[in-house]
Amino acid sequence: MNRSFANVLFGAVGAAPEAAAAATEQRTVVRYTPEDATFLLENAQSVIIVPGYGMAVAQAQHTLAELGELLTESGVQVRYAIHPVAGRMPGHMNVLLAEADVPYDVLVEMEHINDDFASTDVVIVVGANDVVNPSARYKKDSPLYGMPILNADKARNVIILKRSLKPGFAGEDNELFYDSKTMMVFGDAKQTLTHMVQQVKKKVSA
């Protein structure tokens, strides 16, 4: 009761997430590992991946695509939510995901996927920040105010792969990082995803 889905899982397994000294404005986030993230995915039936500039910088599109494929093969519904201004140029995510052979039909526009977040088990945010920042909805003095965002915060669980707690292009802190249902996994996206892929493969062959 009142525990997050992740907390229930970890409680059952006995693994306690380490609290990191990652403080911004006196707020702390809990740092999770790639193993924690993979564990969360085990019971997911629907996954939405939100790629962002961080995926591009890490050139993690191939590893991300591999993870998406593995999940799809084990019966999970996997889609990619592409925000219109994700990355640093129009179509940035598209060109990289195309290179990784992600089929066009699992790439979904914001307008067509935003209502689905609420019924989605896990959102994996890969190096995206401003496009999933809830303050864009209500914070009038935010540089993001008025920009439509992806409703990642409405999903049941959120995994965020990020290099650090540094703000995105707009320089605005993101309250989604501090949400109790959010699992922050710090590090280079490619490395994190490589770990996750390894974990998923192990479990599939076990």
Next chain:
Amino acid sequence: MLLGVPKERYPGETRVALIPADLPALLKAGLTIAVEAGAGDAAGYPDAEYQAKGASIVSDRAKLFADADILARVRAGGADPDGEQADLALMRKGQYLIAFVEPLGAPEAAARLAGSGVSTLAMELIPRISRAQSMDALSSMATIAGYKAVLLAANTLPRIFPMLMTAAGTIAPARLFVIGVGVAGLQALATAKRLGAITEAYDVRPAVKDQVESVGAKFVELPLETAGSEDKGGYAKAQGEEFYRRQQELMATVVARNDVVITTAAIPGKRSPILVTAAMVQGMKPGSVIIDMAAERGGNCELTRANEQVRVNGVTILGPTNLPATAPGHASQLYSRNVTNLLRLMVKEGQIVLNLDDEIIRETLVTHAGEVSNGRVRDLMGTTARTT
């Protein structure tokens, strides 16, 4: 309130300011729409499609201008030097104009629009803030232009781009170098990579290194003093003479090793900096290609001639000034959406409500109530800012 969409008359212009798909949103905002006959033909949008979406087709251009309360165009004012005078005569006090008008490159044209009492919103001046991204026409056009620049280069190069190992020997991959990594440069790098080229890029702003790598290219580091190279809007700032000389020295080696060089360095309202000198061109392999995307403002290569093909030492130099017009279907689609989003900000229940407290309106507005309202444009007036 009537929105009029004239046919573009600028030589070689094939885009149209509004496409049929965007009409419903504007009709919903309370506008009626009239389109000049054939306006969308070159872009692939026939009159019948406009009519099907609720616009009326007008054959008499003068009548369209006379009746419209708002005119949506691709080029007008300073962006359409040949047609400017004639069109101005058709316009009247209190009319609104939304278009590319070259406010910084041709401020005197803005003064003329002000003199006619026209309220002008320049698509070049949409601020680069998150809320206005859906209206950012410069990024939209740069996206198309960057992609097309690479296709042009690929078609002009006497070599193919990708590496192929065949029974007839190995084809080495093409090397492509982009100078200036804005939206056009990034898109060019991504497109070139898709075609199989080895890509590298240089920009005077060191912050751009991550971005270059994010499209799979290598960032070229030149040991230069680049503090203060980026302005408030994220554009590269103009540097001094000595800086450019040193930059050329270091750049010569990089240019020489590439089959294709695409230059995109434009400074808003100013003459483009020379980045590739005639001497550097001499150092390139015969058969190499330079695509100078800054040709409209003078070009980044000393040898560029706008809209012409120049051959020196076996190197082909192209200076296309309207690459978006070579993919008018999608260029118009993007531009139309940018314009529509701006209109939706300004039009409430069929009336124009110009909220000058809104940063987007304030920065985009060039002329209003008989004056040049825009500070940046006013600062430029009185100088010979026209660059040809």
